[in-house]
Amino acid sequence: MHIAWLGKKSPFCGNVTYSREITNALLDRGYKVSFLHFSEESDESSPENYVAEVNLPFLYKSQIYTIPAPKSTKILLRSLQKLQPDIVHASLTLSPLDFRLPEICQQLKIPLVATFHPPFDSMWRNIKSSTQYLTYQLYAPSLAKYNQTIVFSELQKDLLIKLGVPASKLAIIPNGVDTEKYSPNQSYFKKKYPQHQLYVYQGRIAVEKNVESLLKAWKYAEMGTNAKLFIIGDGHLTPTLKPLYNQEDGVIWLGAIVDDEKRIDILRSCDVFVLPSLVEGLSLSLLEAMACGLGCVATDAGADGEVLAHAGIVLSTQEVTTQLKTILPLLAHHPEMAGLLGKKARNRVLEKYTLRDNVTKLEQLYKELCSQKVYF
Structure with a gap:
């Protein structure tokens, strides 16, 4: 199976770690992975054994959100046409491009999966969490057009359901860590x-x-x-x-x-x-x-x-x-x-919360979507 992964490599944040850990684990399990991310052409290529690495131009990029360059949508479309992946997985970067992805993948008849990272406070108890609630309101109509959206907890799933995302399009796959890499041990x-x-x-x-x-x-x-x-x-x-x-x-x-x-x-x-x-x-x-x-x-x-x-x-x-x-x-x-x-x-x-279990659940999701030939 060939997975086209749309994510982040910089600046360093949880989304960057998530994309790196999951794609490396998929590579270790024998999957083909192409990595598409917002980057300058001069950025150094990483050592991961990707089928391809595609740099998408941007106007602004931060830990929180990204503003793509006008031509990034065309580059993404052309790249997916050339790569012909079995599935697209977008680790959403809070970018206007996120809202175009369902249309692009529908045109190419490629199943589309998202991981939705934005933080929240389950009780909406403060001004900052109210701002995050607006993010959920903004994204919910678009997430309903994705084949599946991965969230991390029942709380997050319930919130998106209340905002109109069908329960059948939401999959709970909690974050996981490599428990051999992250383990108690002696420290220099x-x-x-x-x-x-x-x-x-x-x-x-x-x-x-x-x-x-x-x-x-x-x-x-x-x-x-x-x-x-x-x-x-x-x-x-x-x-x-x-x-x-x-x-x-x-x-x-x-x-x-x-x-x-x-x-x-x-x-x-x-x-x-x-x-x-x-x-x-x-x-x-x-x-x-x-x-x-x-x-x-x-x-x-x-x-x-x-x-x-x-x-x-x-x-x-x-x-x-x-x-x-x-x-x-x-x-x-x-x-x-x-x-x-x-x-x-x-x-x-x-x-x-192990990375091993996380990736196994992700594999099952990919196989289900690809076997059903469910697009939109």
């Missing part, structure tokens, strides 16, 4: 802080990630000299927050780390992972930390509360700072809690 990074209790946040430094609430709580809790908080990631709020919370407070900014081995080594060195997001889909960063055996604290935004239920500490998206002011000192004074929660988190991932 830990040798720098042998006697410290280490906490970590990994993700974009953006409003919806609510990192400032974590930093405020950390500073207020006065965690002491033996506790460190690492911030992995970058974003538009970094220049604002970094000068206010620094090494004097035990906060160490590591920036975006693209090298997986280095990033995993840092995760393995830590005791506690904290994700204070206001909105989420299903956080790969959370799953990675859980798989590495960290004690995890996260809000119930998106599907994260469902993932962490009975396997970590789940916060409300309201008054995150207040909750963390209590929880951070508690974890500091009872370090054995992090170890216990880490074991529960690892077992939870092994039970339900």
Whole structure:
């Protein structure tokens, strides 16, 4: 089977990780994969063994959304005509091109699958989540035209059904992680802080990630000299927050780390992972930390509360700072809690959120659509 994958390679974000991990797993299972993504012609080709890699021109690209160049639609159409894949899978990049894909694939009679990533707060409890709700409202009519749309949880599925997407066109396939790659093990990074209790946040430094609430709580809790908080990631709020919370407070900014081995080594060195997001889909960063055996604290935004239920500490998206002011000192004074929660988190991932199971379910979906010759 030949899969044409439309996704992202940059800038680094959860969609990039998702596209890389899934396409590599499909290649490992013997599938042919072509990768189509928004990129400049001068971008270096990646080492993956794709049938083809197609660069789609763009006017603007960020972690959140992409504005394609006017000619990108024609290039996509011509590329699919030439490649003649059995199926197209779009890891949606929040781009106007997303709305043209059903028409293009209908014209070419190719089944079309989407993965819908936009974060949400299941209770719509804050202004930011209301903005995300508008994204769901905007996309729902178009998603109804896709053959199948992959979502990560029952909550996300129910929301799209309420907005008019037929239940028969929605498939729940949760994110998954490679549990051999992401696993508890010795850490070289830990040798720098042998006697410290280490906490970590990994993700974009953006409003919806609510990192400032974590930093405020950390500073207020006065965690002491033996506790460190690492911030992995970058974003538009970094220049604002970094000068206010620094090494004097035990906060160490590591920036975006693209090298997986280095990033995993840092995760393995830590005791506690904290994700204070206001909105989420299903956080790969959370799953990675859980798989590495960290004690995890996260809000119930998106599907994260469902993932962490009975396997970590789940916060409300309201008054995150207040909750963390209590929880951070508690974890500091009872370090054995992090170890216990880490074991529960690892077992939870092994039970339900492995990359192996994710790809197996995806295979079944592809085969069903192709065997039925269902297009539109």
